[in-house]
Amino acid sequence: MFDGLTAETLARMQFAFTVSFHIIFPAFSIGLASYLAVLNAQWLRTRDETYYTLFEYWKKIFAVAFGMGVVSGIVMSYQFGTNWSVFSDKTGPVLGPLMAYEVLSAFFLEAGFLGIMLFGRARVGDRLHMFATAMVAFGTLMSATWILSVNSWMQTPAGYSINEVGQFVPEDWWQIVFNPSFPYRLVHMVLAAFLTTALVVGGVGALHLLRDKTDAAARRMFSMAMWMLVVVAPLQIFAGDMHGLNTLEHQPAKVMAMEGHYDSHPEGAPLILFGLPNAETKSIDYAIEIPKLSSLILKHDLNTPLAGLDTIPDEDEPPVAILFWSFRVMVCLGFAMAGLGLWSLWGRLRGQLYDSRWLHRASIAMGPMGFVAVLAGWITTEVGRQPFTVYGLLRTSDSLAPVSAPAVAASLTAFVIVYFFIFGAGTFYILRMMNKAPATRNLGLRDGPVRAAGITPAQQVDRDITDDPTPQGN
């Protein structure tokens, strides 16, 4: 299966595979945790049952997604050492403390309060339960902050010096944490997580509206999700543009590859809409381009010269074709999200938000697109970092652990098989949960005996989720 590949290629494949699987879950759970906190707060404030129904509905989906995020994340935290031990040794003094802070300030918070959020409402009461829900949401955001600081430092290293054994050592923690690309990347990713969640919630709401447009919970979630899109999608386009300009400043080769600029353009660079990057001839075949627009976007002036990859040594170039396409997929989806938001706004103004079936169908189609955009974006930034792990300072080939190709191939095979099996099943369960209407609960239940530690609500509430009509448990 992996014959003839070097240990480095295999280790990179393994990292790409495990991190791509992993990012799907945080992208969803960061947004969903905040959404749950809002739903819970709204329920406490208004005592409107619809909010409670939605909270319980999405809470169960969150539990499954969060579980998958946790187990795939533990793999990540050990993979730096197993496959990239030289990188770990060299960057540990700078990046290790940031990751330790992530564990201390985020992971424990999420894990510690998750149990109370999922199972503890009856035991601790509404107020403490709200606090726990808020802490889980806060934890997810803290986690994003630290890990994006780590990734940003790898892209735009700052505040370090190099010691006699070749390790990066900290000089200024402020500069390390708030390195040049960190603020842009953090905003871009958190907005992406919120958009991803909004699209999923909107898609699920739309599905149930198509079945029954009087369903109060479906109407509420669809409306909330569409407002989110209206507000956040344009913000995201703006944030993405700012992030791109920051990248141009610090990682010009990455932007050249994204834009497909093999050649320098002293007269002002065109924006290449589409084409086929050709690594042999170092040109874009069949390019459809708008003259001067790239200079306008990147430099705000039509005639500003833009350097191309011909100014970069070949051994320092990222792979153009991947970046060229992943960047375009991300941007197109970003505009599609903004378009869906505008469409919903138009529908809302005409009083057709819950009646426009084509809007609902489009929302369902866009439901998974946040994940696609997040993956495309991460591929753009991470592949664009190549051939370095620490940009311009530490090459990927010099970061590898002393591992042999067969060992990495074996573990990669195991990860692929296990991930497809485990996360395939999990995705199936989540989709099945989403397929169920957020039925309004029997109002008598909350005052009756409620589960405390020990009985998973699954049996109490999910009897209808299972594929078997017989009662469970005893």
Add this chain to the structure above:
Amino acid sequence: MLFDLSFIWAGIIAFAVLTYVVLDGFDLGVGILFPFATSERDRATMMNSIAPVWDGNETWLVLGGGGLFAVFPLAYAVIMPALYMPITLMLLALVFRGVAFEYRWRTTRWRGVWDSAFFGGSVVAATMQGIALGALVQGVEIEGRAYAGGWWDWLTLFSVLTGLAVLTGYALLGATWLNMKTEGELQCQMRGYARWLGAGTLAAIGLVSLLTPFQDPEYFRRWFNLPGSLFSLLVPGLVALCSYALFQGLKGSRDAQPFLAALGLFVLSFIGIGISFYPFIVPPGLTIAEAAAPDESLMFTLVGAVVLVPLILGYTAYAYWVFRGKINPEEGYH
């Protein structure tokens, strides 16, 4: 020396690993005992006894790995490739058992699959952790700043023995935990298991202790010279005390006592390993001071640890307090 940052950090990492071992130890133990439950109701009770806390328990493992990366990056860079296979198998096992907590409630047709994943994942994770421990005690071959040994160095009779020892010990923790958290037939069943597992754990501790000095004569010297010899004098007595408390508690109605006694056995064993290792972090060649990151890294991380670890212990304790007491399988049924 005592106020040396790297030494303080060695203590914190040791504390994190010990906390991981005792906390995730009992919930892995519950997974190991899972197939011995006689009814779906017992299985639900067992799983529900740890459902609200397992995730927090496992986070200590991430702190162990992440902390090592932060403050002893060289040790992390050496240990992980040295233990490539056991670590990878442990991670895959933890994936299986972690998702089982949620998945088993989402299906009836596949419930058996996820129950097996929960059991198998727990067994493999526990065994691999024990094997990793044994492989470290044996010593790791280093050249320059990298692991220089072979792919199978970790697999010896000794490491298989430590693997089985940890498996048995975790099962004991699981049995005593369930003895504390359950009632009726399930409790009786677990109490019976705890007696056997207690005897097995003591035998394993004895055997590993006897064999450890043969792994490296250096260990022997540390045990019989100050300050290690003080501990050597105390250990047999303390182990005897814990064992007495364990079996005594299993007879009586003090349900928390056996669990606490089993924890005591783990703490004692752990301190013993610490004495064997000191001042090395990766025996036989890498000391705590050599593996440490620069003081700027240690200090920056220490500030966070000093503030956040007590806070974490506080809200973790609160979460345990919220879900205290016996589990009532009838609760929540209509």
